[in-house]
Amino acid sequence: xxxxxxxxxxxxxxxxxxxxxxxxxxxxxxxxxxxxxxxxxxxxxxxxxxxxxxxxxxxxxxxxxxxxxxxxxxxxxxxxxxxxxxxxxxxxxxxxxxxxxxxxxxxxxxxxxxxxxxxxxxxxxxxxxxxxxxxxxxxxxxxxxxxxxxxxxxxxxxxxxxxxxxxxxxxxxxxxxxxxxxxxxxxxxxxxxxxxxxxxxxxxxxxxxxxxxxxxxxxxxxxxxxxxxxxxxxxxxxxxxxxxxxxxxxxxxxxxxxxxxxxxxxxxxxxxxxxxxxxxxxxxxxxxxxxxxxxxxxxxxxxxxxxxxxxxx
Amino acid sequence: xxxxxxxxxxxxxxxxxxxxxxxxxxxxxxxxxxxxxxxxxxxxxxxxxxxxxxxxxxxxxxxxxxxxxxxxxxxxxxxxxxxxxxxxxxxxxxxxxxxxxxxxxxxxxxxxxxxxxxxxxxxxxxxxxxxxxxxxxxxxxxxxxxxxxxxxxxxxxxxxxxxxxxxxxxxxxxxxxxxxxxxxxxxxxxxxxxxxxxxxxxxxxxxxxxxxxxxxxxxxxxxxxxxxxxxxxxxxxxxxxxxxxxxxxxxxxxxxxxxxxxxxxxxxxxxxxxxxxxxxxxxxxxxxxxxxxxxx
Numbered sequence: 391x392x393x394x395x396x397x398x399x400x401x402x403x404x405x406x407x408x409x410x411x412x413x414x415x416x417x418x419x420x421x422x423x424x425x426x427x428x429x430x431x432x433x434x435x436x437x438x439x440x441x442x443x444x445x446x447x448x449x450x451x452x453x454x455x456x457x458x459x460x461x462x463x464x465x466x467x468x469x470x471x472x473x474x475x476x477x478x479x480x481x482x483x484x485x486x487x488x489x490x491x492x493x494x495x496x497x498x499x500x501x502x503x504x505x506x507x508x509x510x511x512x513x514x515x516x517x518x519x520x521x522x523x524x525x526x527x528x529x530x531x532x533x534x535x536x537x538x539x540x541x542x543x544x545x546x547x548x549x550x551x552x553x554x555x556x557x558x559x560x561x562x563x564x565x566x567x568x569x570x571x572x573x574x575x576x577x578x579x580x581x582x583x584x585x586x587x588x589x590x591x592x593x594x595x596x597x598x599x600x601x602x603x604x605x606x607x608x609x610x611x612x613x614x615x616x617x618x619x620x621x622x623x624x625x626x627x628x629x630x631x632x633x634x635x636x637x638x639x640x641x642x643x644x645x646x647x648x649x650x651x652x653x654x655x656x657x658x659x660x661x662x663x664x665x666x667x668x669x670x671x672x673x674x675x676x677x678x679x680x681x682x683x684x685x686x687x688x689x690x691x692x693x694x695x696x697x698x699x700x701x702x703x
Numbered sequence: 704x705x706x707x708x709x710x711x712x713x714x715x716x717x718x719x720x721x722x723x724x725x726x727x728x729x730x731x732x733x734x735x736x737x738x739x740x741x742x743x744x745x746x747x748x749x750x751x752x753x754x755x756x757x758x759x760x761x762x763x764x765x766x767x768x769x770x771x772x773x774x775x776x777x778x779x780x781x782x783x784x785x786x787x788x789x790x791x792x793x794x795x796x797x798x799x800x801x802x803x804x805x806x807x808x809x810x811x812x813x814x815x816x817x818x819x820x821x822x823x824x825x826x827x828x829x830x831x832x833x834x835x836x837x838x839x840x841x842x843x844x845x846x847x848x849x850x851x852x853x854x855x856x857x858x859x860x861x862x863x864x865x866x867x868x869x870x871x872x873x874x875x876x877x878x879x880x881x882x883x884x885x886x887x888x889x890x891x892x893x894x895x896x897x898x899x900x901x902x903x904x905x906x907x908x909x910x911x912x913x914x915x916x917x918x919x920x921x922x923x924x925x926x927x928x929x930x931x932x933x934x935x936x937x938x939x940x941x942x943x944x945x946x947x948x949x950x951x952x953x954x955x956x957x958x959x960x961x962x963x964x965x966x967x968x969x970x971x972x973x974x975x976x977x978x979x980x981x982x983x984x985x986x987x988x989x990x991x992x993x994x995x996x997x998x999x
Contacts, residue, residue: 408837416849527985531978533929535936535952536970543963554960642844646933650956660845664852664939672852680841 391695398691402684409680413673414458418451429667441471445670467677468670470663477674480659487557488644488655491578494571495640499579499586504629506583507590508617511598514591522587529584534643538577538650545573555652570651578647582636589632593625600624626697634690641679733990739982746976750796758790761946779968782951783958791946792968798947799928799976802862806927807920809866814873815916819904821874822881832878835871843868847930851939861940865927876919880912914991921984925977932973948973 425442426433441447445468446454461468467477510522546554552573558566597603598621606616648657656675663671730737749756765785773780779788821828838846843865850864884890884907893903934940935949936956943950948969955965 404833405837405840408834409840412838412841413849416853527981528978531925531981532974533932533970533977535933536966536974539959539963539966539970542959547960547963638842641842642933645844645848645937649937660848661937664848664937667852669852672849676841676845676849679845683842684840 467674503586511594736986742979807924818877
């Protein structure tokens with residue numbers, strides 16, 4: 391078990407190296423002079439030279455890479471071109487809202503999706519099943535920003551139940567904090583919810599066809615007990631897997647959701663950086679998001695051993 | 704001789720009634736393929752015949768007619784520069800469909816080529832799969848955003864950026880199919896009888912990956928259309944002068960509170976098209992793998 395954990399953790403190292411090389415190479419694989427592109431259309435030759443020196447683009451490639459990795463190891467993600475502030479500081483400032491949004495979305499999605507999937511599998515072939523499946527297909531097809539605007543129109547403009555947009559930190563009160571997170575979490579979580587509901591149903595259908603489920607029914611256990619204690623527990627591994635993979639959808643969606651709802655998080659930082667071609671920030675954000683994704687999937691892999699004690703490594 | 708009429712009737716009657724109702728049977732058996740495919744054909748027709756569908760120049764400005772609500776003159780209303788939203792939405796289908804179909808073709812083609820190489824050479828496999836694992840750790844949309852931030856906005860670059868983000872998954876898929884096929888008796892037989900490796904790949908492996916790739920291709924098409932809209936919406940996609948659904952929505956964002964219809968109509972069309980393609984993909988998958996169909 392311990393050996394497995396260590397091996398699994400070591401396996402993330404080559405992945406993160408590839409991510410780092412990709413992020414570094416981006417700037418150099420691009421056609422044309424990156425300094426000129428970052429500087430924009432109205433830049434003077436002096437501006438371009440300044441940016442080139444600032445990014446170290448006048449150094450040999452290997453020196454640049456070594457330099458970059460060395461700084462990375464010490465947590466230095468470079469300096470923002472536009473604001474002249476350290477990227478790591480900018481990211482730290484914006485981390486809170488994004489973490490809050492992601493966690494609340496995870497909770498909303500899982501709480502909505504798993505009961506839906508279980509119910510659909512239990513009532514397979516009935517109208518309940520069909521409603522859940524239609525929801526899963528439609529939910530997977532509606533882009534986040536379309537759903538976001540529909541929610542804003544219904545819940546904020548027509549009925550004024552919720553604030554249109556913005557973010558309030560937890561320190562300023564629980565109710566405003568949560569009320570600002572409701573719509574973003576639903577909008578961001580829809581694709582995720584649809585995906586989990588679908589996998590939960592499929593996984594449950596597999597388990598419900600097993601002999602031990604029939605035995606459980608035969609010995610007179612209640613439906614709830616069979617479904618939750620016997621079936622759902624055994625259906626958990628595929629659900630955990632898709633939770634981990636689906637986090638990539640969440641991370642991609644965060645950028646859009648924060649833009650629509652004006653949430654000052656990492657996604658918003660990314661969009662501002664794109665518009666200003668502030669490349670150090672874009673590189674930093676990609677690194678952070680990818681690291682988060684790798685860690686989540688590491689945790690999912692490790693959770694298998696707890697979800698299914700039969701799995702031995 | 705008084706032969707035939709009766710006889711002919713007998714022959715006709717003894718034939719299983721296959722001819723009649725074939726279409727109806729097909730529709731009943733594969734409703735999602737028909738609904739999804741039908742909707743998609745409708746969208747394609749709309750994109751191709753855009754100039755003849757009562758549209759005006761989608762980029763024509765009419766400052767005197769700014770922000771008109773949907774009416775007989777402006778079916779879907781007009782935006783803050785007085786451009787006709789109906790025309791822009793219809794023409795916008797072109798961008799979305801071109802991007803979706805191009806990315807689907809390019810990503811499956813590249814993924815197939817790389818996947819075949821990895822499935823048949825241990826060294827290439829070791830190197831490429833490490834790279835793909837790393838690329839798959841970066842959420843696709845971020846790869847596309849990063850590439851777009853470095854290149855100038857154009858439809859070609861959008862297609863390229865989204866393709867790069869989709870290739871690792873296809874490669875993985877092809878590789879897994881190749882690995883299973885390699886141990887199949889018919890491939891072993893081909894190897895034993897001295898068939899060249901190229902020929903084995905071309906005659907035995909590639910045809911068996913096509914069904915999977917077709918299904919995967921439809922999903923990629925749908926996801927590429929959403930990604931294109933997101934990129935344009937964020938200001939890192941299709942050049943703003945080209946009417947694409949993402950661009951129209953991005954422009955409508957600022958005036959959403961007074962003119963939500965600008966965001967609404969392209970949003971509906973985008974959702975419907977993506978839904979159509981996903982339905983088609985689900986239907987194709989069910990038709991190709993009936994074992995999965997029961998479950999998913």
